[in-house]
Amino acid sequence: MAPDAVERIAIESDADVVTARQRARALAVTLDMPSTDQTLLATAISEIARNITTYAKRGEVCIELVRDANGRRGVKVVARDHGPGIADLERALTDGYTTGGGLGLGLPGARRLVDEFDIQTAPGEGTTVTLVKWTRG
Amino acid sequence: MAVPILKQGPFLIASIQSALTDTDVLQLRDDVMAQVTRHRSRGIIVDVTSLDVMDSFVSRSLQGIARMTRLRGAETVIVGIQPEVAFAMVQLGMSFEDVQTALDLEEGLALLEAGFGGT
Amino acid sequence: MADPTADPSPDARDDLLRELVAHLRNNRTELRQDWARRIGEAQLLTALTEEEIFSEATSVYDNYVEVLETGSVEALRGYARNLSERIIPRGVETDEVLGIVLLLRDVLSRSLFKKYPDDIFRVLDVYEPAANRIANTVAINFVTERERVIRQQQEAIRELSTPVLQVRERLLILPIIGVLDGQRARQLTEQLLRGIRTNRARVVVIDITGVPAIDSTVANHLVQTVDASRLMGASVIITGLSSEIAQTLVTLGVDLSKVNAVGDLQGGIEEAERLLGYTVISGAVTSEKAEDRG
Known part of the structure; x- marks a missing residue:
């Protein structure tokens, strides 16, 4: 089977945040993902894409359909920036910690909304957040 | 896209029509505050029926509107949160503990009227 | 016998394909009957009546020949999905569906071999890829549809267990x-x-x-x-x-x-x-x- 195309969305303004989550939802619909899961996925993308506009100013979000070893299908999202990176990752993943003036629910919240969550970051080099939402059953 | 705000008696009704960017949300906050001051409104309804996502920024901003208007003597009711959206907000950690909510516009108006009965 | 390694020119290939398609169209009645009889003998599609089997067999046959002719499985895909929707609730299993498609492949190839006894390899070159794609398309659409039905049923059972x-x-x-x-x-x-x-x-x-x-x-x-x-x-x-x-x-x-x-x-x-x-x-x-x- 041919690999599914990757959709790449440049994140430069707050309108791009909306575009990114709408594209991901459109892909999730093609998998018959239940609407609650579509909403959880779209919300998680909103959080990680906003982290880009807030801290790094610009970056990109890549969305693709994936399949695991058992044939289960899902949507994978990679949000990448070359911004300042996160100095204290452990604290950034704790509810209520923020340096951006918000509530600090962004990263820990997004992690709770999806099935797989990974974050790679280095101060001065940028941040890459990868998340996957699988279809149920 | 700007959110239209209608005046209905002592109340204001802000009906969100489509997905909001952060800029739109901040604009809505400023507009609501200006209108509350101008009309001395007693209550505000923000109708979010058409929102399919309420992330932490939108939620926090709506909470901010509710807190600010309360300081001007006006109660804010958020109406029309969809089932999936409510589920996602709670997972996210946003539970709007100090914000009034109602099922839809009709219920929201009933709630405001009960609170300000006879005026 | 033709050299199996010889690469026939595209024109010759197209000509042969047209001939094969014409043969299958001309012998439609007989081959379709033969196929329906074998389905009965193999005890496939037992959940369906004889008339139903014959009517589906006709559609599958015509779709089959069309794919052979056009090389496009698009129409077949739609039919396969539609067929699956109709027969899954009747309890038809995956092996039955795959079984009847493979039977049809065999019935048709036997008839073609009989008609072109000296050209078997060339016939195979033209016929086989299309036949395999057809089997694939039908099987995939059936399995996908079946998974969807199972998911729906599971959902319904879960909902029933907590009534509101x-x-x-x-x-x-x-x-x-x-x-x-x-x-x-x-x-x-x-x-x-x-x-x-x-x-x-x-x-x-x-x-x-x-x-x-x-x-x-x-x-x-x-x-x-x-x-x-x-x-x-x-x-x-x-x-x-x-x-x-x-x-x-x-x-x-x-x-x-x-x-x-x-x-x-x-x-x-x-x-x-x-x-x-x-x-x-x-x-x-x-x-x-x-x-x-x-």
Whole structure:
């Protein structure tokens, strides 16, 4: 089977945040993902894409359909920036910690909304957040 | 896209029509505050029926509107949160503990009227 | 016999393909009958009547020849999906569907070999790729459709296991019976939230008398259910929280301060009526049980 195309969305303004989550939802619909899961996925993308506009100013979000070893299908999202990176990752993943003036629910919240969550970051080099939402059953 | 705000008696009704960017949300906050001051409104309804996502920024901003208007003597009711959206907000950690909510516009108006009965 | 390694020119290939297609069209009646007979002998599609088998066989046959002619499986894909939708509820299994398509492949190739005894390899070159694609397309569409049906059924069973009952206007009751794990708690919350919307509920009574044990994870799910319901404008009352469970939860440090708990279901309904603005005359509240919205 041919690999599914990757959709790449440049994140430069707050309108791009909306575009990114709408594209991901459109892909999730093609998998018959239940609407609650579509909403959880779209919300998680909103959080990680906003982290880009807030801290790094610009970056990109890549969305693709994936399949695991058992044939289960899902949507994978990679949000990448070359911004300042996160100095204290452990604290950034704790509810209520923020340096951006918000509530600090962004990263820990997004992690709770999806099935797989990974974050790679280095101060001065940028941040890459990868998340996957699988279809149920 | 700007959110239209209608005046209905002592109340204001802000009906969100489509997905909001952060800029739109901040604009809505400023507009609501200006209108509350101008009309001395007693209550505000923000109708979010058409929102399919309420992330932490939108939620926090709506909470901010509710807190600010309360300081001007006006109660804010958020109406029309969809089932999936409510589920996602709670997972996210946003539970709007100090914000009034109602099922839809009709219920929201009933709630405001009960609170300000006879005026 | 033709050299099997010879690469025929595209023109020669097209000519042969046209001949094969014409042959299969000319012998449609006979070959279709032969195929239907073999389906019967192999005891495939036993859930269908003879007329049904013949009618589907006709459509499959015509689709088959068309794919051979055009090389496009697009129309076949639509037919395969449609066929699957019709026969899955009748209990037709994957091996049967694959079985009949392979039988047709054999019936047709036998007839072609008979007609072109000296050209078997060239015939195979033209016929085989299309035949394999056809088998593939039918099987994939059947399996996909079957998975979709199974998912739907599982969903329906899960929903049935936690009925949301409308007791009176604006009041829902959710009696939970049995072990509550994370997945079920989540399912239940989603269902309740949809129920609130559909029934325009303002108060919900969740009765957990029938839940044997609750750990902190499930308790937190319950708290989330309460929070999410409130976001939709509905208040939640929890009833049937046994003193053992209450003690466990307090010991575990679960914050239940936001939860409106009432001892038993009866008391919970009375509290709900009070919230809805009804006056309870006597202690007894008649619950005219409305439809199950599950």
